[in-house]
Amino acid sequence: xxxxxxLERRIEKIKKGGKQKYHDSNxxxxxxxxxxxxxxxFDSHEILEDGLFANAMDEDLxxxxxxxxxxxxxxxxxxxxxxxxxxxxxxxxxxxxEKILRIQETAERLEVPMIYLVDSAGARITDQxxxxxxxxxxxxxxxxxxxxxxxVPQVCLLFGPSAAGGAYIPAFCDIVIMVDGNASMYLGSPxxxxxxxxxxxxxxEMGGAKMHCTTSGVGDVLVDTEEEAIQFTQKYLTYFPAxxxxxPKQIDSVEPKAFDKPISEIIPxxxxxxxxxxxxxxxxxxxxxxxxxxxxxxxxxxxGLARVGGRSVGIIANQPRVKGGVLFTxxxxxxxxxxxxxxxxxxxxxxxxxxxxFMIGTRVEKQGIIRHGAKMLFAMSEVTVPKISVIVRxxxxxxxxxxxGPAFDPDCCLAFPxxxxxxxxxxxxxxxxxxxxxxxxxxxxxxxxxQEKQAAYKENIDIxxxxxxxxxxxxxxxxxxxxxxxxxxxxxxxxxxxFTERKHGVYPV
Ligand SMILES: CCC(=O)SCCNC(=O)CCNC(=O)[C@H](O)C(C)(C)COP(=O)(O)OP(=O)(O)OC[C@H]1O[C@@H](n2cnc3c(N)ncnc32)[C@H](O)[C@@H]1OP(=O)(O)O
Numbered sequence: 001x002x003x004x005x006x007l008e009r010r011i012e013k014i015k016k017g018g019k020q021k022y023h024d025s026n027x028x029x030x031x032x033x034x035x036x037x038x039x040x041x042f043d044s045h046e047i048l049e050d051g052l053f054a055n056a057m058d059e060d061l062x063x064x065x066x067x068x069x070x071x072x073x074x075x076x077x078x079x080x081x082x083x084x085x086x087x088x089x090x091x092x093x094x095x096x097x098e099k100i101l102r103i104q105e106t107a108e109r110l111e112v113p114m115i116y117l118v119d120s121a122g123a124r125i126t127d128q129x130x131x132x133x134x135x136x137x138x139x140x141x142x143x144x145x146x147x148x149x150x151x152v153p154q155v156c157l158l159f160g161p162s163a164a165g166g167a168y169i170p171a172f173c174d175i176v177i178m179v180d181g182n183a184s185m186y187l188g189s190p191x192x193x194x195x196x197x198x199x200x201x202x203x204x205e206m207g208g209a210k211m212h213c214t215t216s217g218v219g220d221v222l223v224d225t226e227e228e229a230i231q232f233t234q235k236y237l238t239y240f241p242a243x244x245x246x247x248p249k250q251i252d253s254v255e256p257k258a259f260d261k262p263i264s265e266i267i268p269x270x271x272x273x274x275x276x277x278x279x280x281x282x283x284x285x286x287x288x289x290x291x292x293x294x295x296x297x298x299x300x301x302x303x304g305l306a307r308v309g310g311r312s313v314g315i316i317a318n319q320p321r322v323k324g325g326v327l328f329t330x331x332x333x334x335x336x337x338x339x340x341x342x343x344x345x346x347x348x349x350x351x352x353x354x355x356x357x358f359m360i361g362t363r364v365e366k367q368g369i370i371r372h373g374a375k376m377l378f379a380m381s382e383v384t385v386p387k388i389s390v391i392v393r394x395x396x397x398x399x400x401x402x403x404x405g406p407a408f409d410p411d412c413c414l415a416f417p418x419x420x421x422x423x424x425x426x427x428x429x430x431x432x433x434x435x436x437x438x439x440x441x442x443x444x445x446x447x448x449x450x451q452e453k454q455a456a457y458k459e460n461i462d463i464x465x466x467x468x469x470x471x472x473x474x475x476x477x478x479x480x481x482x483x484x485x486x487x488x489x490x491x492x493x494x495x496x497x498x499f500t501e502r503k504h505g506v507y508p509v
Contacts, residue, residue: 014056014063018086026085029182031159032226034067034082037117040230041080047071051102054095061087065120066096068103070110073237079107082117085160090120092166094130097138104144111243113153115233116169119160138165145172150344153240157229158183158209158219167207171218174341175236175293177229178209178219185212185219214296217330222296236291239305239312240345247346247493248312254286256482263478269418271394271425274320277302277352280392281315284308284482290315293338298330303338305347309486311493314342317352318403320393327358327399329372335402336379343379348386348489351410355399356425374508376402381409382499386492388485391415391463391472396424411492412473414484415463421471422461426454 001009015035017023023033032040038047047069054064065087070079081100083090092100107114123132132138148154149172156173162185170176170185186207193199193206205211212219223229241248259282266279281290285306292304300322304315316335318325342349358364358373380387380402389410395403400421404410415421423429430453431438438446459465467475476484 010056011052014052016062017084018062018065018088022086030225031085031119031182033086034084034117034119037157037159037226037230038067038069038071038080038082040227041115041117041233042069042071042073042078043075050106051095051099054099055093061093063087064095064099065090065093065124066099068099070103070106070112073113073115073234076237076242077110077112078115078237079103079110079112080115080117083120083160085119085121088121088124090118090160091122091124092120092131092138093124093127096124097131097141098136100141101136101144104141104148107152108144108148111152111245113155113237113240113242114148116154116156116173118156118158118162118166118169120162120166122162122164122166142168142172145169149174150244150340152243153237153345155233155236157226157233158185159226159229161185163189167218175220176212176218177221177223177232178213179226179229180209180222180224183209183219210296213294217294217297217333220293220297236305239291239307239347244344244346250312251307251310253307253310253486254289256283256285256287259283263481267393267416267418267478271420272324274324276321277317277319277325277354277392280352280481281306281317284485285313285315286310294334298328298334300325300328301331301334303334305342308350308482308489311489312347313485313489314338314347314349315352316349316403318355318399320354323359325355327355327373327376327402329364329367329369332358332369332372332376332402336375339376339379339383343383343385346385348492349383349388349404350485351387351389351404353389353391353395353400353403354393355395355403357397357399358402371508373398373402377408378505378508380404382505384495384497384499386411386489386495388488388492389413390481391419391421392478393418394420394422394425396420396422406471411495412488413471414474414476415467415472416478417463417475419463419475420458420461421463421466422457426457426461429457430454 049069051068055061056063065084067082081103154173156170156176158178160182167185184207190201190203190206209222213222263283267275285308289307290304300319302317302319306313306315387404387410389404406413466472
């Protein structure tokens with residue numbers, strides 16, 4: 001056989017991956033082969049693969065259980081690793097770890113995004129001395145991820161299991177996209193949980209995609225198919241620069257479609273009546289540009305990427321339709337991570353505020369709402385990207401602060417004409433201050449007294465008064481919001497800000 005034919009034969013064998021029975025069982029579950037995933041994700045065929053021959057001389061293995069490549073997505077260079085679950089369930093042997101480390105280090109050198117296509121049984125138990133404890137052992141994968149965090153975008157597409165140590169790869173990524181039904185992550189499998197702590201639980205309950213995208217918050221985006229996960233990733237990357245030194249690309253602005261009702265007609269005057277914040281977002285951003293992150297987790301707060309006038313913008317918005325838009329421990333965590341993500345990659349922030357404050361009560365106090373709320377304030381304060389705060393309706397208590405109120409150095413704080421900024425709403429405030437007096441009044445006089453005090457309180461917190469005292473920068477017509485934002489983000493784009501000089505803060509984690 002010629003040298004060329006021999007090379008071809010070897011490559012063909014390696015590229016087939018593991019045993020046919022594992023290809024078949026994957027296909028039955030609707031799972032693609034790792035190489036198909038790579039081809040769908042990357043532009044055409046400009047894919048460079050290093051380490052193809054790793055483990056190919058091993059008698060027990062057809063090749064290694066991970067494929068590592070560099071190529072282009074949307075014309076931008078990107079590095080990726082893809083577990084091949086047909087080889088020892090995608091578990092990490094010594095070469096697997098070495099290959100992952102090498103591709104991470106390439107991403108670091110080139111300063112380009114790093115994508116993890118995960119479908120893995122975690123550490124290869126049979127090879128543990130070679131791959132687990134050492135300086136270049138599996139722990140180094142996480143060390144590298146932490147080093148890359150904020151330098152280049154890191155995306156995890158979870159197609160299958162991500163068992164035990166493997167579950168930390170998603171945990172250190174900026175975003176985790178999970179395929180419903182197949183993706184899972186857990187530190188201990190249901191079998192292990194039953195044995196060790198006597199808990200009987202299904203895989204879905206323990207670490208399924210729905211659970212992680214709605215309850216634990218480790219998953220960010222739930223999709224039905226692998227193709228959807230890949231398309232989401234391709235679109236997601238368009239909002240980001242290749243690394244922290246660059247700015248996201250500005251593209252052509254696309255006007256939102258015509259709506260029957262303008263913003264001014266969708267926001268009820270009654271501060272307690274719910275409206276759908278998505279309706280306001282749709283009327284403000286470029287048509288079809290909203291990319292929501294953590295849609296199912298803590299939905300009382302909306303976080304998502306969008307474009308305004310062609311520019312990438314990160315939106316943090318209270319949702320009055322869910323739990324009245326009150327902030328909880330999970331919503332605060334959700335905001336903190338999203339704010340850090342946008343700030344790391346020069347994506348300006350837009351806060352759309354309609355918030356009654358943080359939740360109160362023993363349940364949330366025991367969950368540490370003070371600590372979680374502090375994380376949100378910490379992240380929001382530290383950002384150096386442009387940040388615009390819009391008080392859509394109410395901004396009460398620490399809710400005002402968390403949503404980048406005036407004290408937190410937004411580039412501007414704007415308000416709609418019906419907005420209210422206050423320590424608390426009129427009902428709660430009158431109750432707090434006047435409760436003793438009200439209790440002493442005859443029953444028939446109470447309602448009128450409360451009404452009078454509430455009216456006086458409302459006058460005191462009138463938004464025009466706050467504007468006249470320069471607490472807010474401007475009161476704007478809600479129907480002019482989009483134009484106002486386009487102008488302001490354009491002006492603020494060259495902002496030069498350092499938060500403060502220090503090694504790093506002491507985070508309230
Ligand atoms: C840093 C600390 C860690 O990460 S400790 C890692 C601990 N990992 C685990 O406990 C996961 C164990 N594996 C599993 O639960 C299953 O294999 C999962 C991931 C659910 C996949 O199931 P399934 O698709 O049915 O595959 P399977 O079990 O038939 O295995 C296929 C072949 O792969 C092997 N395999 C599997 N996991 C490992 C592993 N962690 N280390 C070494 N080998 C592993 C199986 O033995 C099997 O091999 P073979 O093809 O029969 O030769």
